Amino acid sequence: xVGELAGNYSTIVLMFAFGIAAMAPALILSRMISPRKxxxxxxxxxxxxxxxxxxxxxxxxxxxxxxxxxxxxxxxxMAIFLYxxxxxxxxxxxxxxxxxxxxxxxxxGAMAFALYQSGRxxxx
Amino acid sequence: MSVIAPKFKLSEFIKxxxxxxxxxxxxxxxxxxxAVFMVLFVIEMPVINGELLTPFLALSWIADPSRTLPxxxxxxxxxxxxxxxxxxxxxxxxLAAGTIFIERKMLAKLQLRVxxxxxxxxxxxxxxxxxxxxxxxxxxxxxxxxxxxxxWAAPVLFVATAAAFVAxxxxxxxxxxxxxxxxxxxxxxVIGFFPIITILSAWSANSKYPFIxxxxxxxQMVSFEIPxxxxxxxxxxxxxxxxxxxxxxxxSSFPWIIFLPVGAIVFFITMLAExxxxxxxxxxAESEIVAGWLTxxxxxxxxxxxxxxxxxxxxxxxxxxxxFLAGWHGPMVVPPFPAEILTEGIVMGPITAKxxxxxxxxxxxxxxxxxxxxxTVGVIFFILLPRGVFPRVRVDLLxxxxxxxxxxxxxxxxxxxxGLLYAGVLGPGGLQ
Numbered sequence: 001x002v003g004e005l006a007g008n009y010s011t012i013v014l015m016f017a018f019g020i021a022a023m024a025p026a027l028i029l030s031r032m033i034s035p036r037k038x039x040x041x042x043x044x045x046x047x048x049x050x051x052x053x054x055x056x057x058x059x060x061x062x063x064x065x066x067x068x069x070x071x072x073x074x075x076x077x078m079a080i081f082l083y084x085x086x087x088x089x090x091x092x093x094x095x096x097x098x099x100x101x102x103x104x105x106x107x108x109g110a111m112a113f114a115l116y117q118s119g120r121x122x123x124x
Numbered sequence: 125m126s127v128i129a130p131k132f133k134l135s136e137f138i139k140x141x142x143x144x145x146x147x148x149x150x151x152x153x154x155x156x157x158x159a160v161f162m163v164l165f166v167i168e169m170p171v172i173n174g175e176l177l178t179p180f181l182a183l184s185w186i187a188d189p190s191r192t193l194p195x196x197x198x199x200x201x202x203x204x205x206x207x208x209x210x211x212x213x214x215x216x217x218x219l220a221a222g223t224i225f226i227e228r229k230m231l232a233k234l235q236l237r238v239x240x241x242x243x244x245x246x247x248x249x250x251x252x253x254x255x256x257x258x259x260x261x262x263x264x265x266x267x268x269x270x271x272x273x274x275x276w277a278a279p280v281l282f283v284a285t286a287a288a289f290v291a292x293x294x295x296x297x298x299x300x301x302x303x304x305x306x307x308x309x310x311x312x313x314v315i316g317f318f319p320i321i322t323i324l325s326a327w328s329a330n331s332k333y334p335f336i337x338x339x340x341x342x343x344q345m346v347s348f349e350i351p352x353x354x355x356x357x358x359x360x361x362x363x364x365x366x367x368x369x370x371x372x373x374x375x376s377s378f379p380w381i382i383f384l385p386v387g388a389i390v391f392f393i394t395m396l397a398e399x400x401x402x403x404x405x406x407x408x409a410e411s412e413i414v415a416g417w418l419t420x421x422x423x424x425x426x427x428x429x430x431x432x433x434x435x436x437x438x439x440x441x442x443x444x445x446x447x448f449l450a451g452w453h454g455p456m457v458v459p460p461f462p463a464e465i466l467t468e469g470i471v472m473g474p475i476t477a478k479x480x481x482x483x484x485x486x487x488x489x490x491x492x493x494x495x496x497x498x499x500t501v502g503v504i505f506f507i508l509l510p511r512g513v514f515p516r517v518r519v520d521l522l523x524x525x526x527x528x529x530x531x532x533x534x535x536x537x538x539x540x541x542x543g544l545l546y547a548g549v550l551g552p553g554g555l556q
Binding site for chain 2: 008009011012013014015016017018019020022023024026027029030031033034035036041043044045046047048049053055057058059071072075076079080082083086087088089090091094097104111115118
């Protein structure tokens with residue numbers, strides 16, 4: 001049973017492996033036939049539109065993303081629960097939808113709170 | 125103007141050709157042929173026409189066209205053929221290449237340019253091949269302080285992940301690489317890898333523009349994942365299955381876009397954002413941050429990322445077709461094969477070669493694949509179209525669009541689906 005399941009999904013992994021096996025030679029071939037003779041330190045500087053690069057490459061900057069992260073935590077987990085319910089809905093009795101609606105109502109409350117927080121720009 | 129190298133001598137050139145041919149032959153005889161025989165000895169051969177296929181039989185059958193067909197049939201039934209050629213990598217890469225060319229020409233026409241024109245006699249038809257040759261012969265330059273293993277691996281992983289996405293798409297009845305029960309969830313799992321690869325490559329480049337682009341790509345893809353997942357729930361509610369082949373098969377009388385237009389629109393918009401297409405191309409905004417997270421990629425690495433991007437575009441368009449536009453269903457336009465072809469074989473020209481069982485694909489499969497490709501090309505056209513029409517949106521507008529409006533519309537879509545089900549329009553006792 002488990003083996004059968006893994007066998008079904010193994011073709012996805014095989015396709016992934018084929019992608020690697022087919023594309024890595026392209027890089028190797030390119031490395032083999034492309035010129036790489038002249039070299040100087042300037043050539044390997046990071047791209048900064050012709051200027052001499054200054055400062056760190058991996059900079060720190062604020063992205064003001066916290067309310068959205070809150071919502072991601074709320075919804076990413078919820079969506080998979082909704083799929084478990086949605087795919088079995090045709091077999092379930094109609095009364096089984098009511099608790100789901102309650103669940104959604106709680107989630108909407110959380111979403112409204114997160115949206116309210118995202119609107120309060122002065123606390124960012 | 126290119127000139128021949130100054131020390132060129134024709135005799136040495138011919139000698140080098142002979143040298144190369146000699147070493148090639150020697151290597152083939154000493155290494156290649158033994159390797160082939162070892163592989164043939166080890167691999168399991170199929171049973172064809174009641175005989176166990178041996179390397180000797182296979183080689184002797186290949187010499188005779190009328191006996192080659194069983195081998196071809198057996199090969200086409202294997203996973204290898206599906207992964208490499210038809211519903212898998214080869215087919216998707218072909219469509220992706222066509223998409224690149226059509227995008228360049230169509231965008232040029234929209235903006236009153238001519239686009240690629242000189243390469244190839246007709247309308248620059250060989251431009252893509254020329255670009256490929258150019259990319260593969262260009263030097264790969266890696267920034268000095270980059271994290272080299274990750275930087276090398278990122279483009280390959282990007283293509284491979286896009287290929288894994290392609291593996292889940294059913295093209296015709298029974299023609300899918302991985303026919304899994306939780307196909308839709310597997311799609312979400314594969315999509316979840318794209319932001320990781322993007323941010324890894326952006327981080328490893330150790331340069332400012334890729335880093336900013338990578339952060340933007342991460343935000344955009346993560347934000348739009350939620351409306352993407354929620355907008356497809358309506359289809360799952362109406363079909364009661366997560367298997368993509370069954371979802372496509374359930375639309376034999378009408379496509380779901382008729383009943384769930386809201387979900388289709390939300391999915392299309394999130395698709396644009398996941399693909400980093402205009403108007404959501406902030407991660408590679410040319411006029412702001414050079415090329416975003418692709419800035420430091422040069423030569424074939426850039427080519428691989430482009431290939432992965434267009435494979436992903438094909439896969440998303442195909443997913444839209446499977447979920448909302450009835451997949452392979454359509455009027456039967458492929459004429460039925462004459463019965464004598466199946467039994468007697470095709471008579472070719474002055475030399476009579478009777479090869480029974482020649483149509484390698486069934487009529488249903490050809491028709492399904494034709495309709496699937498037509499619909500996919502239509503959806504790809506609508507994905508490409510905004511690039512000639514719309515400007516780019518700001519990042520805060522993008523995020524608030526994804527998090528407030530699209531999620532709300534996705535829930536509206538879910539309630540529409542529930543209403544249709546409980547009002548008895550669809551589902552058991554309803555239209556289907």
